[in-house]
Structures are given as C-alpha cells and as structure tokens.
Amino acid sequence: MTTARVFRPTRAATLMTLPAIAIMLGLGTWQFQRMGWKADLLARVQERITAPPVALPVTLDDPAAWEFRPVTLTGRFLNDRETLVLARPRQGQAGYEVVTPFERADGGGVVLVNRGFVPMDHRLSANRAPGRIEGGISLRGIVRLPTAPSLFQPDNAPGAPVWVRVDPPAMAAALKLPAVAPLVVEALPGQTPGGLPAGIEPRVELPNNHAQYAATWYGLAVTLAVVYVLSQRRLRPDPAVTATTTGPTPHDRLPRA
Structure with a gap:
C-alpha cells in the first residue's frame, strides 16, 4: 500500500x-x-590603556573611572611587607606575582603595586636582591580593580603564605597597614634592576565570544x-x-x- x-x-x-x-x-x-x-567596551578600554600616563590623584572619588588608565606614582616600596600571589605559568615556568605596598610621597597613602612575575625559585626577595628597590622612586603602571572570587576559583585563606587574588582591604589588615587604595597598580616592565619582578605588560582580559x-x-x-x-x-x-x-x-x- x-x-x-x-x-x-x-x-x-x-x-x-x-x-x-x-x-x-x-x-x-x-x-x-x-x-x-562588548565591542564598544573593548574600544573604550583600548583607548584608555594607550593614553599618556598621568599622576594618580591623591583622592579617588570613583576608582572605576581609573581602571585601565596608565598612571605614575612617586614614593617608596615597603619591601618588608611584600606578598606573593598565585600566577599563571610563564613560558613553562610556575611562579608568583609580587605585590608590594607603595607609600606615596604626595600624601595619597598606600597603594598596592603588582610588580609582576617571579619564578618559584625566586620567590624569596633574597634571591632577587637587585630588584629590591630602596628609597624614593617614580614608577609607571596600569590601574586595575581587584577581581571578586568566582565560583571556580577558591578565595584567599587567612594566614596562608600565598594569596589567590589581590584583595586590598584583606591584605592591608593582614600586613597591619592603614587603609590602602581600593585598586592595584600593575607596574610596567623594564623598571626593575635585574629584571625580577618582571613587570606586567598591559593586559585586557575581556573575551568577546558572544558571536x-x-x-x-x-x-x-x-x-x-x-x-x-x-x-x-x-x-x-x-x-x-x-x-x-x-x-x-x-x-x-x-x-x-
């Protein structure tokens, strides 16, 4: 049929x-x-990150308005209070990023400066003595806002020798510092004697996979x-x-x- x-x-x-x-x-x-x-946001971020550096204001009424902006800082590192933060491997090497409090000379208080990557065998400051800058200096960097903990990333453990992410209020409390700025300045490469810490190239981690x-x-x-x-x-x-x-x-x- x-x-x-x-x-x-x-x-x-x-x-x-x-x-x-x-x-x-x-x-x-x-x-x-x-x-x-996202495309508009990336364009605005690219415009910011390529702008000429300016001095970070003493008072930050709107920290978000300064994210991805190149800035300059003058002051001194508080080297005895540097902190290690877990970092992604670089060129096959595991390691850390060195975050050091920076006391500003203009009365703007303390800002956390991410000085960049060091391999695991250079985690101790004694193993990278040339990079331990003492006294007053001026440096250039990019402003970044700290990231919040995510579902797939563990948060910082109180008292742990290595931090998972930069957290200015928690780090200030752990290091017994006065209130620090609610942002981080990522130091640009080429400013450290001996090359370690290596500094951080300007980076924009905003993937656009929406298509x-x-x-x-x-x-x-x-x-x-x-x-x-x-x-x-x-x-x-x-x-x-x-x-x-x-x-x-x-x-x-x-x-x-």
Missing part, C-alpha cells in the same frame, strides 16, 4: 517545543546585542524545529489505494430483485 506523510503535530509537542524555540531565539538575539556592547554563543543558541533552535517537524509527521494512506480497498462489497454488487 502506498502511503504519504503529513505534518500533524500533537498539542503536547507543540506546547513544549514552540516556547523552547522562542526562548532559544531570544537568547541568541541577546548574545548579539551583548557582542555589540559563538549566539550561533549556538540559533543552531539549537533550528535543530529543535527540525526534530519537532520530523517527529510530528504521520502516515496518511494514498487516496487511490483507499478507494480501491474500500470499494463495494460482494453483497453490494448482487443484482437487486
């Missing part, structure tokens, strides 16, 4: 599928909007629509075959009296 298939969806399948497709399409569109917003996310949501919506259509097709008998198989019965063909 020849048969054909027709799209005849059930109410339950329709009520479950159409809202899901609408949500996926909405999420894809939202990701495209986020992509535009991939949008494509994923749109792809899921299309896939679900195809599954919905294919799964809701039903067999329909061929009309010609139906007419043949449902013709008059032998009784109907008998001559009438």
